[in-house]
Amino acid sequence: MRTTTVIYAQSHFKLLVIGGGAGGLGAASKFARKLPKGSVGIVEPREDHYYQPGFTLVGGGLMTLEANKRRQEDLIPKNSKWIQDKVQSFEPTRNLVKLRGGDEISYDYMVIAMGVQLRFDMIKGAKEALKTPGVCSNYSPFYVEKHYKEAMSFKGGNAVFTFPNTPIKCAGAPQKACYITDSILRQRGVRDRAHMIYATSLKRLFGIESYLKSLEKVAKEKDIDVRTRRNLIQVDSDNKMAIFELLDDDAKPTGKIEKIEYSLLHIGPPCSAPEALRTSPFADKTGFMDVDGASLQSKTFPNVFGVGDCMNTPNAKTAAAVSSHLKTIERNLGQVMEGKQPCMEYDGYASCPLVVSTNRVILAEFNSKGAMETTPFDQSKPTYWAYLMKRYMMPMLYWNGLIKGYWNGPATIRNCSRMLKSK
Ligand code: FAD
Ligand code: UQ1
Numbered sequence: 495m496r497t498t499t500v501i502y503a504q505s506h507f508k509l510l511v512i513g514g515g516a517g518g519l520g521a522a523s524k525f526a527r528k529l530p531k532g533s534v535g536i537v538e539p540r541e542d543h544y545y546q547p548g549f550t551l552v553g554g555g556l557m558t559l560e561a562n563k564r565r566q567e568d569l570i571p572k573n574s575k576w577i578q579d580k581v582q583s584f585e586p587t588r589n590l591v592k593l594r595g596g597d598e599i600s601y602d603y604m605v606i607a608m609g610v611q612l613r614f615d616m617i618k619g620a621k622e623a624l625k626t627p628g629v630c631s632n633y634s635p636f637y638v639e640k641h642y643k644e645a646m647s648f649k650g651g652n653a654v655f656t657f658p659n660t661p662i663k664c665a666g667a668p669q670k671a672c673y674i675t676d677s678i679l680r681q682r683g684v685r686d687r688a689h690m691i692y693a694t695s696l697k698r699l700f701g702i703e704s705y706l707k708s709l710e711k712v713a714k715e716k717d718i719d720v721r722t723r724r725n726l727i728q729v730d731s732d733n734k735m736a737i738f739e740l741l742d743d744d745a746k747p748t749g750k751i752e753k754i755e756y757s758l759l760h761i762g763p764p765c766s767a768p769e770a771l772r773t774s775p776f777a778d779k780t781g782f783m784d785v786d787g788a789s790l791q792s793k794t795f796p797n798v799f800g801v802g803d804c805m806n807t808p809n810a811k812t813a814a815a816v817s818s819h820l821k822t823i824e825r826n827l828g829q830v831m832e833g834k835q836p837c838m839e840y841d842g843y844a845s846c847p848l849v850v851s852t853n854r855v856i857l858a859e860f861n862s863k864g865a866m867e868t869t870p871f872d873q874s875k876p877t878y879w880a881y882l883m884k885r886y887m888m889p890m891l892y893w894n895g896l897i898k899g900y901w902n903g904p905a906t907i908r909n910c911s912r913m914l915k916s917k
Contacts, residue, residue, distance in 0.1 A: 510601035514538025517607035517802030523899030553641035554674035650687035651757030659695035668762030789836035814845035817903035
């Protein structure tokens with residue numbers, strides 16, 4: 495086993511990367527290969543690194559949590575240094591960060607890849623409720639295995655799945671949890687005892703037209719009661735009651751309340767930018783990192799770039815989007831390091847493999863203008879081959895490609911399959 499030195503003594507790095515998740519490791523890997531040994535530092539507090547896209551399958555009993563876990567120290571790229579601490583605050587006018595442990599680290603260039611913070615605390619009673627029977631969430635390594643246990647022990651009543659009134663990573667995951675639960679209940683022969691409700695703050699199931707129709711068909715076939723413009727504000731676990739505020743067309747509270755009794759409650763948590771970021775000079779008024787949407791460069795500090803979920807770019811927050819972000823910042827930060835201007839534009843790519851049962855997936859790939867599909871096949875239809883890609887190919891791409899800085903997204907494959915299609 496390779497060992498990595500965790501050091502605190504070095505206090506300056508040519509490139510400092512904040513966050514050792516999908517984006518942070520990918521960025522560090524790319525630049526550690528180009529820069530002299532010891533030039534790249536990664537600040538990341540967590541001991542364990544999870545492949546979060548696998549959580550959906552863990553919740554459906556299709557993978558173990560353990561299979562989606564690696565020790566962070568085994569993932570830190572060779573030529574770089576891991577600072578196992580948390581950024582407490584940023585001082586970009588002095589090119590330094592302050593750590594929770596009290597140390598200060600300075601940098602020439604910085605990549606911020608802090609992801610989002612799960613905010614169960616924004617729902618009254620949710621944190622307590624997650625410790626009680628019936629309540630789970632595939633967003634958290636602590637409560638994702640509970641999803642499968644609850645689906646397997648469900649005896650009857652309302653099974654409620656919620657989607658928050660904030661930005662959220664992998665916006666398809668709450669729906670995936672709903673459809674997987676439906677499959678499990680059918681396999682167990684208890685589906686007729688369940689009333690399944692998908693309660694979303696959005697005005698429809700999905701933002702991209704070409705996948706919306708397919709998802710509406712799935713929800714109808716599965717007899718899911720889809721309730722739009724509902725925002726979960728409280729969980730009363732003593733009475734097993736989920737309390738929603740009803741929203742208007744602009745997603746503002748109407749003052750009206752709906753209470754739904756649950757046997758199973760799957761919470762799609764509100765998300766925000768991590769605290770240190772949202773209180774920093776890098777944040778816009780929503781708290782997310784204010785970047786130029788094309789170059790991914792900080793709007794105020796040109797030696798700093800963003801990657802991944804923590805930015806205010808309009809793309810869907812996914813690991814697939816990170817692949818495209820990495821390609822963009824590799825080029826643009828490289829340019830800035832050479833005293834030149836950024837020259838590459840992020841194409842807005844994101845992907846969300848929508849698991850609609852325990853063996854079918856709609857491989858949604860898109861940017862804000864519409865679908866950007868990689869294969870020559872119709873990806874809006876649920877298929878077994880897309881499930882196999884989600885289950886077997888994506889984890890390999892993540893562990894061996896994305897976080898090692900080798901996977902820049904499927905644009906090249908997409909261009910080849912476009913040529914095939916047009917022939
Ligand atoms: P992360 O990978 O979350 O990493 C952020 C890192 O920053 C963390 O390690 C954190 O500890 C660290 N950090 C936070 N605050 C600080 C601080 N103050 N100081 C230092 N470090 C800090 N994406 C897909 O493409 N396909 C899918 O099918 C898919 N399914 C998903 C299903 C679920 C249930 C979930 C939860 C996510 C899913 N995603 C999927 C989304 C994907 O996991 C994220 O978009 C991706 O991990 C984003 O990478 P990131 O580097 O921005 O954030
Ligand atoms: C992807 O690149 C990626 O990151 C490695 C994911 O996260 C695990 C994905 O879910 C998807 C769908 C992609 C896109 C890749 C292909 C080959 C369509």
